[in-house]
Amino acid sequence: MTASGQDSAHGYGHGHGHGFDCDVLVIGGGIVGLSTAYALTRAAPGTRVMVLEKEPGPAxxxxxxNSGVIHSGIYYRPGSLKARxxxxxxxxxxKFCAEYGIAHKVTGKLIVATGRDELPRLHALVQRGRENGIPVRELGPAQIEEYEPQVQGLAAIRVGTTGVCDFGAVAAQLGAASGADIRYGEEAAAIDRRGWGVAVRTASGAVIRARVLVNCAGLQCDRIARLAGDEPRMRIVPFRGEYYELTRxxxxxGLVYPVPDPAFPFLGVHLTRGIEGSVHVGPNAVPALAREGYSWxxxxxxxxxETLAWPGSWRIARRHxxxxxxxxxxxxxxxxFATAVRRLLPAVTEDDxxxxxxxxxxxxxxxDGTLxxxxxxxxxxxxxxxxxAPSPAATAALPIGREVARRALTALTGGNLARAGR
Structure with missing residues (x-):
């Protein structure tokens, strides 16, 4: 912790009821941070929430x-947070998109097996879908063609609850509806945790005092945890997902996916028709050379x-x-890339x-190298x-926000308010 961070927080170390800039300070203005702000003000009206986001706008x-897909939850282990x-x-x-007039469509999707070795995994997904309470329909080659005339496969499953939406618009709407004080262009530079709460100094020199800090910093979340003095026991290793768009x-x-390889957390190259009608193909997942490295x-x-200093990175490299x-x-x-796509969509050429x-x-x-x-x-x-909180976090943003808000409110009321003389 830098001395300046401590100086800035100094002089307010006695837990008086005034002097706080907010009750809960959220770092990160992506969909999870803004959903948390929304959940906090919904669950406990009157809670003063502030959001710091280093970028000039949300999301x-x-x-x-991302590809804007509202995921059904079919892939995830029954009972896991991701599945629920x-x-x-x-x-x-x-429902949220409908309520606020945000572009969305429930299109359903196909998960297609193109090789015999994938059939047992496809069948396991049918079982998992049923355990997770998701309606799943099994299709043969002729039925695949009814849904997707250009797609070839030995078998497929159709998942009716998958859709697409504009997650950027959802994030902005969550922020607006939360009533939180959202400060863009403010990056957390130092964090000082005291008995009475947390003081954050931003890169611009502002000091914000809060009773509870919520870290939803995404690509920077492990750094924020360490700034706060908590060892997160993990590191963010960034993977870039590269997309193409179909010229045809x-x-x-609609949405067409391969059968995923359970050994890896990525879903494989898939085809997704977005809300504006363009079709994205990808992602191809490669290690990024920067946390916000959107190109080579x-x-x-x-x-x-930092990636190379983390033992887990080398273990992933060896394993995968x-x-x-x-x-x-x-x-x-x-x-x-085109060759990989042709397994699902034989008509695709490089020029497409x-x-x-x-x-x-x-x-x-x-x-230990576990993802x-x-x-x-x-x-x-x-x-x-x-x-x-990578994919499907955008899909799950509302329940994640409520869970994070619940924990923040527990920290807030866990004796803090009594000590603060409320």
Whole structure:
């Protein structure tokens, strides 16, 4: 902790009832941070919530740079936070979009097996879907063609509850509806935790005092946790998801996915028709050379050094180098990428693919090289940290926000208010 952070917080160390800028300070203005702000003011009206976001507006990273898919929750382990929150969150997200007039469509999707070796995994997904309470329909080749005339496969399942929406617009609406004090262009530079609460100094020199700090900083969440004095026992290792757009969007009607490989957290190259009618193909997942590295030319030595210093990064590399080599090859060669897509969509040529904006997945990696599979929310004194919330976090944003808000309110009322003389 820097001395200046302590000086700035000094002089307000006695827990008087005045002097706080807010009750809960949320760091991060992506969909999870803004959903948390929304849930806080809904659950406890009168709670003063402030959101700090280093970018000039909301949803500039994971939220605004994904394929916009409202996930059904079919892939996730029954009983896990991902399964429970995605299933509930998908239904709530559709309702939220309808209520506020945000562009959305429930299109359903196909998960298609193109090789015999994938059939047992496809069948396991049918079972998992049923355990998670998701309506699933099994299709043969002729039925695949009814839904998607250009897609070829041996078998498929149709998941009716999948859709698409504009998550950036959802995030902005959550912020507006929360009534929180949202400060854009303010980056947390130092955090000082005291008996009475938390003081955050921003890069611009502002000091904000709060009773409880909530960390929803996405790609920077492990750094924020360490600034607050909590060792998160994980590091964010950034993976860039590279997308193409189809120049012939008429080839695909809806959403088409391959059968995922359970050994890896990525869903494989899929085709998604977005809300505005364009079809995205991807993502191809490669290690990013910066946490906010949306292209190969974006390189940040500090980010790379942190990734390389974390033992878990080397363990992933050893375990998954073959898979990684394939992804890298597809990143550097459009022809290789087109070949991968042709397994699902034989009509695709290299010329049908034009580069689209990339995203970066904030993947939490544990020290032993395990990729954190579930959402990861941890608490410290007066702090709640969201440490792993990649896809399907946007789909599950409303239930995640409520869970984080519940923990923040527990920290807030856990004797804090009594001491603060309320």
């Amino acid at each position: 500039r990273h994971q939220t605004g740079r 929150f995605a299933v509930r969150g998908a239904a709530e997200m559709v 969007p008429e080839l695909v009607r 030319s974006a390189v940040r030595p500090r980010d790379m050094a 180098w073959r898979y990684g080599a394939g992804e890298l090859h597809r990143s550097l060669s459009r022809r290789a 693919l034009r580069p689209a904006p990339a995203g970066v997945r904030a993947q939490a990696v544990l020290r 954190a599979d579930d959402f990861l929310i941890r608490e410290g004194p007066r702090t709640v940290h969201v440490l792993n």
